[in-house]
Amino acid sequence: MKMKKVIATAMVGFMAMGMLAGCGGGGAKDDAATAIKVGGTGPLTGGAAIYGLAVQRGAEIAVEEVNALGGVQFEFKMEDDAHDAEKAVNAYNALKDWGMQISLGSVTSTPGTATAAENDNDRIFALTPSASATTVTEGHDNVFQMCFADPNQGSASAQYIADQQLATKVGVIYKNDDVYSSGIYETFATRANELGLNIVSTTTFTTDSQNDFTVQLQDAKNAGADLLFLPMYYDAASLILSQANDMGYAPKFFGVDGMDGILTMEGFNAELAEGVMLLTPFSADADDERTKAFVAKYQELHGEVPNQFAADAYDCIYALYQACENAGATADMTAEELNDLMMKEFTSMTFDGLTGTGATWTAEGQVNKAPKGMVIQNGVYVGM
Amino acid sequence: MNYLKNMNKTTRSNMVTYLMVIVAFVIVQGMIATGSISSSLKGQLVPICAYVVMAISLNLTVGILGELSLGHAGFMSAGAFSGVVAAQCFSQNIDNPVIVLILAMIVGGIVAAIVGVLVGVPVLRLSGDYLAIVTLAFGEIIKGIVMNLYVGLDAAGLHFCMIKNTLEMDGGKMLINGPMGLIGVPRIATFVMGFVLVMVCLFVIFNLVNSKSGRAIMALRDNKIAAQSVGINVTSYKLMAFVISAAMAGMAGVLFATNFSTVVASKFDINTSILVLVFVVLGGLGSMRGSIIAATVLTVLPEMLREFSEYRMLVYAIVLIVMMIATNNATVKNALDGFARKFSFKKKSEKGENANG
Numbered sequence: 001m002k003m004k005k006v007i008a009t010a011m012v013g014f015m016a017m018g019m020l021a022g023c024g025g026g027g028a029k030d031d032a033a034t035a036i037k038v039g040g041t042g043p044l045t046g047g048a049a050i051y052g053l054a055v056q057r058g059a060e061i062a063v064e065e066v067n068a069l070g071g072v073q074f075e076f077k078m079e080d081d082a083h084d085a086e087k088a089v090n091a092y093n094a095l096k097d098w099g100m101q102i103s104l105g106s107v108t109s110t111p112g113t114a115t116a117a118e119n120d121n122d123r124i125f126a127l128t129p130s131a132s133a134t135t136v137t138e139g140h141d142n143v144f145q146m147c148f149a150d151p152n153q154g155s156a157s158a159q160y161i162a163d164q165q166l167a168t169k170v171g172v173i174y175k176n177d178d179v180y181s182s183g184i185y186e187t188f189a190t191r192a193n194e195l196g197l198n199i200v201s202t203t204t205f206t207t208d209s210q211n212d213f214t215v216q217l218q219d220a221k222n223a224g225a226d227l228l229f230l231p232m233y234y235d236a237a238s239l240i241l242s243q244a245n246d247m248g249y250a251p252k253f254f255g256v257d258g259m260d261g262i263l264t265m266e267g268f269n270a271e272l273a274e275g276v277m278l279l280t281p282f283s284a285d286a287d288d289e290r291t292k293a294f295v296a297k298y299q300e301l302h303g304e305v306p307n308q309f310a311a312d313a314y315d316c317i318y319a320l321y322q323a324c325e326n327a328g329a330t331a332d333m334t335a336e337e338l339n340d341l342m343m344k345e346f347t348s349m350t351f352d353g354l355t356g357t358g359a360t361w362t363a364e365g366q367v368n369k370a371p372k373g374m375v376i377q378n379g380v381y382v383g384m
Numbered sequence: 385m386n387y388l389k390n391m392n393k394t395t396r397s398n399m400v401t402y403l404m405v406i407v408a409f410v411i412v413q414g415m416i417a418t419g420s421i422s423s424s425l426k427g428q429l430v431p432i433c434a435y436v437v438m439a440i441s442l443n444l445t446v447g448i449l450g451e452l453s454l455g456h457a458g459f460m461s462a463g464a465f466s467g468v469v470a471a472q473c474f475s476q477n478i479d480n481p482v483i484v485l486i487l488a489m490i491v492g493g494i495v496a497a498i499v500g501v502l503v504g505v506p507v508l509r510l511s512g513d514y515l516a517i518v519t520l521a522f523g524e525i526i527k528g529i530v531m532n533l534y535v536g537l538d539a540a541g542l543h544f545c546m547i548k549n550t551l552e553m554d555g556g557k558m559l560i561n562g563p564m565g566l567i568g569v570p571r572i573a574t575f576v577m578g579f580v581l582v583m584v585c586l587f588v589i590f591n592l593v594n595s596k597s598g599r600a601i602m603a604l605r606d607n608k609i610a611a612q613s614v615g616i617n618v619t620s621y622k623l624m625a626f627v628i629s630a631a632m633a634g635m636a637g638v639l640f641a642t643n644f645s646t647v648v649a650s651k652f653d654i655n656t657s658i659l660v661l662v663f664v665v666l667g668g669l670g671s672m673r674g675s676i677i678a679a680t681v682l683t684v685l686p687e688m689l690r691e692f693s694e695y696r697m698l699v700y701a702i703v704l705i706v707m708m709i710a711t712n713n714a715t716v717k718n719a720l721d722g723f724a725r726k727f728s729f730k731k732k733s734e735k736g737e738n739a740n741g
Contacts, residue, residue: 045696045697079690080690080696084651085644085646085647085648085651086431086644086651087686089427089644090424090427090428090686090687091690092427093422093423093424093426093427093428094423094424094687094690096423096424097422097423097424110564110565110646110648113567113645113646114644114645114646116645117571117644117645117646133564135564135567135568135646138568139568176532176562176563177531177563177649177650178563179563179564179648182562182563182564183564206531207650
């Protein structure tokens with residue numbers, strides 16, 4: 001019993017120390033008023049780490065470039081949320097202690113929904129690079145998206161398939177325990193119905209069953225689907241591609257922006273992805289100067305071709321830079337002052353970035369820009 | 385002081401636990417009042433309370449009843465989802481968030497208790513590994529059900545459906561949206577309410593353990609055959625402990641869910657069950673105080689390790705292993721005991737019985 005008392009005392013001391021350490025962090029805010037502190041949360045570890053890391057790297061490159069331009073200076077910090085809402089709120093609070101003035105929200109949707117509520121509550125402006133669910137922006141006037149919202153992706157995909165007459169019979173496989181995948185599927189199905197696309201096979205899978213797709217593929221094959229729509233992340237898609245190949249089933253494959261990253265996936269035979277089409281706002285092989293420079297820089301630093309998440313993050317920083325310059329924002333402003341300025345700027349400005357030119361934002365925080373259709377040829381994305 | 389001395393050992397130990405929780409609460413409240421608390425810690429206060437309640441309620445099943453349950457997060461999930469739906473309904477008519485939260489907790493607790501009975505009746509006839517396996521499966525079933533559940537609220541009332549969203553609603557809003565989980569949760573959980581819940585649960589558990597029923601439950605744990613031979617009804621006492629534990633987990637779930645604006649079903653998976661079990665095992669089976677401390681430390685720890693960035697979880701694992709070894713190591717225990725004795729005797733007399741330490 002005595003021992004427990006000692007532990008209890010030590011524990012209280014431990015907690016008190018932690019709190020004091022926390023205060024130290026908070027107090028530093030006033031000293032470094034030379035750069036606006038931009039923070040974001042994302043999965044830097046775990047299954048979705050590829051997105052968090054891409055965002056972190058893309059944003060870091062942009063921050064370096066922007067700071068070299070002069071004018072408003074940024075300081076960027078990313079905290080790990082392991083793709084979990086609870087950890088994302090913790091990470092967000094850690095960033096607040098660090099003195100975050102503008103937020104990049106979260107990289108993925110479920111954490112993004114949780115941190116968006118915090119952003120709204122604390123009046124810290126957020127521009128998320130890639131949290132695409134509508135729940136992220138819904139009801140929050142100061143949370144904006146750089147990527148397309150999920151419903152837009154679904155309807156744009158259906159539109160694209162119908163306009164280009166890519167298929168007569170469409171099969172869909174989607175992940176029904178995933179916000180992103182089921183969100184896109186729902187709007188895809190509605191829009192496809194309106195456009196008269198013939199969906200002959202709809203099958204689902206979950207996180208626990210994403211190792212075997214033979215049943216789903218067989219269903220699509222029997223139904224005679226000549227195009228398979230795969231609104232999912234690349235990890236599951238890569239298995240579908242290889243299992244379809246094993247079965248000797250070769251429809252056209254059509255993905256969404258989550259498919260991005262499939263070419264750099266370890267252990268995946270990139271040849272299988274030949275001919276896969278996807279709708280994504282960014283292509284690493286575009287020949288404008290800015291994209292070229294960004295891709296070269298990213299490859300030099302990290303040894304891989306940047307995906308759309310990196311480009312979205314890069315654009316986020318530039319969009320914030322443009323907004324801060326226009327509004328005359330300075331580093332000594334509080335988060336709340338910046339919030340008001342940013343909200344005004346983002347609803348009125350037009351932004352040209354890597355992921356689309358002439359992008360504008362609605363008051364609800366959703367972006368308007370044109371998606372590009374891409375097809376994988378010889379291991380690289382080529383515009384369609 | 386005399387009163388303290390005359391109390392029996394258990395009562396005194398319980399009082400120390402209550403006191404510890406109250407002191408921690410007062411310290412934190414003081415820090416909030418003076419604004420010297422970091423946002424990081426402040427944001428974790430409610431989750432800590434929820435995890436503490438989870439830990440002590442699981443300790444009732446694992447430590448007091450002596451049955452290994454690996455599906456505790458399932459009860460948390462059942463409570464969280466039903467409680468939040470209830471909170472959304474109540475908040476249309478009741479403005480006071482505290483009352484809404486209390487009502488939601490009651491609903492969440494009752495639903496989790498009902499689920500506890502449904503699971504407990506067939507399952508508690510098993511024991512040991514078999515029970516662990518079935519509770520594990522139960523946790524997954526709850527997750528699967530909630531993940532395919534759609535609940536909407538409009539002027540006409542609540543609408544339910546499973547698997548595919550076929551709700552025909554007249555305006556209104558979605559409360560549970562299948563895999564997207566709870567959306568637009570009213571954030572009514574507060575640290576004070578968390579503290580009250582912890583105290584209530586501690587009170588219930590301590591009084592249960594010291595009652596006739598509690599002794600029957602512990603007798604079952606220690607020797608089932610002997611307990612049966614003196615006429616203790618095995619199933620009903622097992623069920624009692626199991627259901628109380630489930631109800632508390634349900635209430636913790638409501639507290640947890642109403643602290644975040646969104647909660648998904650996959651949050652309450654086997655990992656969360658194991659995490660809570662780790663709190664219990666590390667804190668000591670049957671020791672409520674240990675569970676509270678372990679739950680607090682292990683919830684705060686990953687956040688404190690943020691400066692290690694990507695090595696964070698590695699360091700976390702190492703700290704966990706070190707803690708496990710240290711708390712079970714005879715040499716360390718003796719050293720700590722000796723230190724404690726030295727510390728407490730010095731106050732009374734300088735003579736010391738250091739020879740013993």
